[in-house]
Amino acid sequence: MKKIFVTLSVLLIANTQLNAMHIAEGFLPAKWSILWWIAFIPFLLVGFNKLKKMINEVPQAKILYAVVGAFVFVLSSLKLPSLAGSSSHLTGIAMGALLFGASSMSIIGIIVLLFQALLLAHGGITTLGANAFSMAVVGAFVAVGIYKLAASLKAPQWLSIFLAAFFSDLCIYMCTSVQLAMAFQSEANTIMDNTIKFLSVFALSQLPLAIIEGILTVLFYQLITRYNSEEIKLLSKLN
Amino acid sequence: MTKTKRITLWVGIAVVAAVLFQIGMADTLSLFDGTDDQSVEVIQQIDASFEPIFEPFWEPGSDKAETLLFALQTLIGVGIIGAYIIYSEKRKKAKACK
Incomplete structure (x- = not known):
């Protein structure tokens, strides 16, 4: 009971106004906006089909999917102060990826980002694909790759989950840095130069937050294992 | 008090405390610049002539309004998780009774 209360309280209290992670509306040149949309759509289609198949095979997993979606909803709304006087936020994406497979998270991802773009003016429609x-x-x-790697090295499950969430969070911000670096490359500013500049903004802030994300994901996994261990076993067989 | 009622009560207390905390601390925590604001500054340093290709349809009128909207997002998520815990506790109890 105490663990549930502490987890919910941390999730709630950490939230304040949020300014982080997303590339702001309009801040990608048009050709890059289109390119990232094109890159994302196949994952969305594959994810939708995979999720449909999984829910057909394990109907009870519907509730679990809603809950991992809610976890992303909560964590992606958390703004936390970090190093160098900046702030950033968590993502929560690893949890669902470990349970439902990586491509299934594209659906939750787009719902959460669309909600923030349309209702909160955070991120944007043109930058939604990126x-x-x-x-x-x-x-x-x-997340899935790191989890499998850690599991193959016989790491304890809690550690595998922690590492999956930790690296997932860090790599999201690294990807954002590379996306921006590619979009604003020029003769004077190579992709490498730009990547270093954007990483200097994101990486330092994100490191401690990635640790927090790892801890919260382990706690949340323990919570849902308490209630849905049978469904989790069935889903892991399908994965 | 049953376990389900106790959980509901704790979740309710957490929600109310969190909303009050967020409103109270909004000014202090807004001193920390968001990394996306900083990344916009880097874009402007790299390419001063770049103009955003699109503007948001609308933006919250103030920091407080933005705080409350994000709190709404948190509350929706926590509400679903809270409902899941209550539902699962009931299901567990029903299984144990069988």
């Missing part, structure tokens, strides 16, 4: 690609594709696939 933001969804970094958060719901790169973040999700990194």
